[in-house]
Amino acid sequence: MSIRDDWGERFGRRDPKIVCVGLNYGAHAGESGGDLPKAPLLFGKFANTLCGDGDPIMLPPNIGHVDAEAELAVVIGERASIFGYTCANDVSARDAQFGDGQWFRGKGFDTFCPVGPRIVEPGDFDPSDVRVQQRLNGDVLQDARTSDLIFDIPTLVSYVSQAITLEPGDLILTGTPEGVGVFREPKVALKSGDIVEIEIEGIGVLRNEVTA
Numbered sequence: 631m632s633i634r635d636d637w638g639e640r641f642g643r644r645d646p647k648i649v650c651v652g653l654n655y656g657a658h659a660g661e662s663g664g665d666l667p668k669a670p671l672l673f674g675k676f677a678n679t680l681c682g683d684g685d686p687i688m689l690p691p692n693i694g695h696v697d698a699e700a701e702l703a704v705v706i707g708e709r710a711s712i713f714g715y716t717c718a719n720d721v722s723a724r725d726a727q728f729g730d731g732q733w734f735r736g737k738g739f740d741t742f743c744p745v746g747p748r749i750v751e752p753g754d755f756d757p758s759d760v761r762v763q764q765r766l767n768g769d770v771l772q773d774a775r776t777s778d779l780i781f782d783i784p785t786l787v788s789y790v791s792q793a794i795t796l797e798p799g800d801l802i803l804t805g806t807p808e809g810v811g812v813f814r815e816p817k818v819a820l821k822s823g824d825i826v827e828i829e830i831e832g833i834g835v836l837r838n839e840v841t842a
Contacts, residue, residue, distance in 0.1 A: 632682070633680050633681060633682035633685070633745065633746070634677060634680055636682070637680075637799050640799065641797075641798040641799030642798070642799075643797070643798070643799055644677065645676075645677035646677060646680075646797075646799040646800045646801055647674065647794065647796075647797070647800040647801070648674060648675040648676070648677070648679065648680070648743055648800070648801045648803065649672060649674055649790050649794065649796075649800065649801065649802045649803070650672065650673050650674060650675060650701075650720060650737070650802075650803040651670050651671060651672060651781070651786060651802070651803060651804055651805045652667075652671040652672075652673060652733070652805065653666070653667050653671050653780075653805065654667075654670065654671075654779055654780050654781055654786075654804060654805025654806075655774060655778050655779060655780065655805055655806065655807045655808060656778065656780055657774070657778070657807065657808035658805070658806060658807055658808045658809075658810070659780075660808070661808045661809075661810075661813040662813060666780060667780065669781075669789070670781045670785070670786055670789050670790070672790065672793075673733045673734070673737065675720075675737055675738055675742065675743050676738060678738070678740050679721075679737070679738060679739065679740065679741065679742040679743035680743050680744075680745065681741045681743070681744045681745075681838070682744065682745065682746045682747075683744070683745075683746030683747035683836050683837060683838070684746075684837065684838065685741065685744060685838060686741065686838065686839055686840070686841040687719075687721055687741050687742070687744060687820070687826065687838045687839070687840045687841065688739075688740060688741045688841050688842075689820065689821075689822065689840060689841065689842050690723075690739055691842075693723050693725070693726070693739070694723060694724065694725030694726070695723070695724040695725055695811075695812055695817065695819045696721060696722065696723050696724065696819055696820045697721070697722045697724060697810045697811045697812050697819070697820065698719050698720075698721055698764055698766065698771075698810075698811075698820060698826045698828070699719060699720040699721070699722060699764070699772075699806035699810055700717075700719065700762050700763060700764035700772045700806055700807065700828045700829075700830075701717075701718045701719070701720050701762070701803045701804055701805060701806050701828075702715060702717070702718070702757060702760070702762055702776055702803075702804050702830055703715065703716050703717065703718035703745055703801050703802065703803050703804065704757075704783060704786070704787065704801065704802040704804065705749050705799070705800075705801060706787075706796045706797065706798060706799065706800040706801070706802070707798055708798055710787060710791045710796040712752050712783075712787065713749065713751075713752075713798065713799075714749035714750050714751045714752060714755075715749065715750050715752070715755050715757055715830075715833060716745050716746060716747075716748065716749045716750070716833060716836075717745065717746060717747070717828045717829070717830045717833055717834065717835070717836035718743065718744070718745045718801070718803050718828070718836070719743065719744040719745075719764075719826060719828050719836060719838065720737065720742075720743065720803055720806060721737075721739075721741070721742035721743065721744070721820075722736055722737055722742070722810075723735070723736040723737075723739060723742075724736065724812045743803075744826075744828075744836055744838045745801070745836065746836045747833075747834045747835065747836055747837075748833065748834060750832065750833050754832075755832050755833070756832075757776055757783050758776060758777060758782065758783075759775055759776060759777040760775065760776050760830055760831040760832055760833075761773070761774075761775055761829075761830070761831040762774055762775065762776060762807060762828075762829075762830050762831075763827075763828070763829045763830075764809070764826070764827070764828055765826075765827040765829070766811075766818065766820075766824060766825070766826055766827075767824055767825055768825075771809045771810070771811065771814075771818065772806065772807045772808065772809035772810065773807070773809065774807030774808065774809075776804070778807065779804060779805060780805075783802075783804060786802055786804060787802065790802060820840045821840065821842075822840055822841055822842035823839070823840065824839070824840040825837065825838075825839055825840075826838050826839075826840065
């Protein structure tokens with residue numbers, strides 16, 4: 631069963647909204663050369679980007695530099711309540727993102743939003759201070775704690791819901807820490823055969839292989 635079919639069974643809809651938050655860790659804002667945001671910086675992905683634990687991340691031809699980004703994701707329940715939490719990977723094609731001057735295309739390719747491996751219910755998980763890590767072929771690229779978020783999860787849910795009707799199954803990706811490949815020296819880009827692991831303390835490991 632595909633993740634979108636699973637979403638359909640769980641929430642009655644296969645195509646959730648995916649609301650993402652940019653520059654929500656101070657150190658990541660610093661490494662990217664941006665100022666700290668005064669309010670949550672929102673952008674979106676479409677449901678075509680969704681894939682699950684174990685599914686391939688597919689790199690389009692001649693795409694240029696592509697990064698993985700480790701994120702804690704909030705899964706929305708009824709009336710903008712929180713259904714649970716999961717791991718997410720905000721895969722980003724940097725040449726398209728930076729070259730276009732906005733993030734729509736660079737964030738929007740098929741398979742560019744793996745989520746999983748499970749959803750943990752709010753009663754079993756405290757998101758305020760958990761470890762978020764990205765490993766690429768076993769090497770740690772990102773390693774931070776959600777206590778470093780600029781805007782915490784209650785603030786994000788409130789802010790997003792004032793602008794967008796949040797429905798069951800919608801996702802909020804809460805931001806990524808420092809350490810993404812494009813800002814490293816030398817740069818580290820995803821390539822075919824790579825194994826990306828996103829691990830969040832208390833949830834588990836989201837694992838995907840990169841395919842050309």
